[in-house]
Amino acid sequence: DTEVTQTPKHLVMGMTNKKSLKCEQHMGHRAMYWYKQKAKKPPELMFVYSYEKLSINESVPSRFSPECPNSSLLNLHLHALQPEDSALYLCASSQMASTGYGYTFGSGTRLTVV
């Protein structure tokens, strides 16, 4: 299995809702990432998990809450989002010890906040 799987592919939520984005990989990668991508912009790093521990938080608002239950799963819990949070959310994974393999990205969850 050489894929990163993200669910759901599309999500519409209200500003008072609570929802979660899910990401799964079975490549044995020990680093997992959340990126946010606005239209016509490059992906921006949000969080980095290394060996299931949060290692980087790029000053993301607390309404985004990441969780890494095990080495294969990464969740992003959403609560009280704003319309400007609408974007494509990308999950990626990589082997920590060697960057030679690059990052493998999922196809993303397109989030719309209404």
Added chain:
Amino acid sequence: AQSVTQLDSQVPVFEEAPVELRCNYSSSVSVYLFWYVQYPNQGLQLLLKYLSGSTLVKGINGFEAEFNKSQTSFHLRKPSVHISDTAEYFCAVCNNAGNMLTFGGGTRLMVKP
């Protein structure tokens, strides 16, 4: 700190013509360099990567890139493009620790018939 600059936001080109997408980076340490492609409404797919060794790197779909350390560049080339190459292309740099991938602003390649 590291950064990536893609000099062209859009590159229009006719089918079967050659194309070059430009990328320059800056970093105080040695880095790894990547090119990713993103088709509409999809995630990012790795085209090619430079880690060390030969400065000419070949990737998928007939693309290649050349690492030039003195000019801190990593330009992407294809000798003959197809309509299906129409997409957004991102150059990226990764630090040695492997936990910080920084993207350039992207270049939209538009292949016309």
